[in-house]
Amino acid sequence: MSAPYLSLTWTDHVTGRLGFLVVDRLVRGVASGGLRMRPGCTLGEVAGLARGMTMKEALHYDPEGRYVPLGGAKGGIDCDPRDPEAYGVLVRYLRATRPYIEAFWTTGEDLGLSQDLVDRAAAEAGLVSTVQAVYPLLDDERAARQRLADAFAVEVDGIGLDELVGGCGVAESVLTALDRTGTPYAGTRVAVQGLGTMGGATARFLARAGLTIVAVADIKGTVSNPAGLDVEALLAARDAHGTVDRSALRPEDRETSPDAWLSVDADVLVPAAVSYAIDPDNQGRITAPLIVEAANMPVLPEAEALLTARGVTVLPDVxxxxxTNAWWWWTLFGDIAPDARSSFDHTRRSMRALVDLMLSRAERDGTTPRAAAHALAADRLPVIEARYGRHRPI
Incomplete structure (x- = not known):
């Protein structure tokens, strides 16, 4: 893959903390990718995520759709989001990167940050919107912005629609893989690492589909129950960072170490929290035959090679x-209405088609699902660039 369009490191003059921005590629002069905040975040991590965003955008290319995929980008800040200084660091980072956001980088929430927090910090940094670079590509900017605002105002059973669509897509990925092997939903056991935006929504959709959530992990530890956890009670007991209030647990629920989710007796593992959670050392503890990457880059390549060698299937994050990313653009460009039914229906159809295509390609080529996804993206990127180019039309 070619060198990124832009790669920079920022130093906060107040705290000395580092921030990063990598724009992997532009399409029509614009790139898309969220902003994460976590201790230990690196430029290499952000670069990998930006490349992944280029592939995610390409994989959702529909020549008949209004949404035309953008380029890929990512931002990152090396800071604990729970740190009292974190909000100030976020505002100063956004102020420093404001010229890029105004010109060509559209961004939003990612690991460690909520969209509400990003929007508040962006306003303080003087930005109109974190996606304003895409406005010149819209047919009717006012109507498009209203659609997105309307969609973000929707709640479903106490959780915002914007927090649910990503988990809907992850759940549909799981269900598609089960359907291809004829595995019944009832009796299929799932362990989820992380009960934040992505993990919590995934757990809800899978539980409502009839699967049994036997374990969830947060920063305090792993909560498990072989008979199944009360997912809705756990979701209602979360704080802003996805940590569950232990007073909501039932007597039969057990608490163990934060990494115990790896070795839980489950059929499906869903790492939905941090990157690099599964490495060559701990992958041997996994007995689940299917890993579904809800987080970005949770399985290290060396670990995935070892897992594949012993028959474990990894469905890739890309x-x-x-x-989630596609939903923003489907809504903004007008492919879907700003309501729950349209959002979930379109997400389910699109994700099922994409996962099925990836798994069929993997079977045909005799490769892993990740290699198949990369091959599909590689096929589509030249088509997108030939049709739309890298730069904004004059």
């Missing part, structure tokens, strides 16, 4: 968690 497909599995791509629904």
């Amino acid at each position: 497909v599995v968690n791509s629904g």
